[in-house]
Amino acid sequence: MQRRLPPLNALKAFEAAARHLSFTRAADELFVTQAAVSHQIKALEDFLSMKLFIRRNRTLLLTEEGQAYFLELKDIFKSLQDATERLLARGSKGAITVAMPPSFASQWLVPRISKFSNAHPDIDVRIKAVDYDEGFLQDDVDVAIYYGKGRWSGVQADKLHTEFLTPLCSPLLFNGPKPLLSLNDLKHHVLLHDSSRSAWKDWLKQVGVHGVNVNQGPVFSHSMLVLQAAALGQGIALGNTILARPELDAGRLIIPFPDKVESRDAFYLVCDQSQADLGKIAAFREWILALVEEEQDDV
Structure with a gap:
């Protein structure tokens, strides 16, 4: 049975316009003209044989059908984005950004990082020595080192050494x-x-x-x-x-x-839960946890 699916560009235009309730802002996000967004929405409405928006002067509103369609498409687009990020994370090549307190960087990781580079020459490590509130994993950071009791929600936290x-x-x-x-x-x-x-x-x-x-x-x-x-x-x-x-x-x-x-506190390796076992993050995580276990046995 042939699948009856609307054009992807029309769906992208609709999702952006419905999210912003603006053709202009949707056009800016998609790097197209407002006329192009309007054309895509018209094509989608013709495909579905129903109106998705109500245009009142300078106000853009969703119809009841448009609102229901948007709520479902929003989750689908989010799933597509997550799937794409997971796929990209599987790649072993590239760079990994690791954020941590300056003391941990200078006293522990920097003297050992060549071991990771030797084991994974296709992964470039970018060490970011920063002070920030524990529990905050920034968007530009793949892996972080936090110091505390390990009680952070929404992240994978692996305790390093017993201190x-x-x-x-x-x-x-x-x-x-x-x-x-x-x-x-x-x-x-x-x-x-x-x-x-x-x-x-x-x-x-x-x-x-x-x-x-x-x-x-x-x-x-x-x-x-x-x-x-x-x-x-x-x-x-x-x-x-x-x-x-x-x-x-x-x-x-x-x-x-x-x-x-x-110590009641310890250093923890922290990353997004969905990325912990994928690609370069998994490689770094496995390496550091194995090294910590080896050093802990020597204490």
């Missing part, structure tokens, strides 16, 4: 005139803070240490700045063992005490 917080300091400070023999010795040193002073306060409470003034010491906007200050001997940082790994491996920082507390 621990522990005091970190320079070897010069550790071997300096003020010994660091126990956690109580923290009261004799400058504390370095990441964003706020609450982290030190919570950590000391959990390990049962009292009498340390957490209301002193500088506050930095990013974790990497705290680690840099600590490596220069300017004080003691409460560091994330994952982000501090380059400084620890290089000997610029040491862990003076065995005490550590598992």
Whole structure:
């Protein structure tokens, strides 16, 4: 049985005009003239043998039939758009944009990104180091790294490392005139803070240490700045063992005490749920999760 379908261009013109309730705005969106849109609508109305619009002076309204038709076509066009995006995402070639906090970019991903490039030479990685509210996946970003508890709606969120917080300091400070023999010795040193002073306060409470003034010491906007200050001997940082790994491996920082507390928050790999298992996003996701699992086993 032969399918009786209207011309696609006529449907596109109708959907745009019905959405805007304007032939002029529909023409601008479709990059055609207003006369061309009007012609397409007339052709569609002739094909259907019914009126879809009511034209009153400068006002454009949908007929009852036009409104019903538009509501169904709107969902069909959305499905077509989603199907096209999924198909394009299947392609392994191209570029992938990954957004994340600057500290995670500089301390963790950048030193490792060549491994992904070697495994997937046909995918160019674009790293976007930005500060933004958690839970907000921008339109120009394929994959993001969020820091929090993983409670974001509408996205696929994969937890990366299990993280621990522990005091970190320079070897010069550790071997300096003020010994660091126990956690109580923290009261004799400058504390370095990441964003706020609450982290030190919570950590000391959990390990049962009292009498340390957490209301002193500088506050930095990013974790990497705290680690840099600590490596220069300017004080003691409460560091994330994952982000501090380059400084620890290089000997610029040491862990003076065995005490550590598992962080309530963690870094998460985040992407659109519908894209998680497709194309370049799936390749990046599989790579980073496998690498994290391998490194976690080594901790």
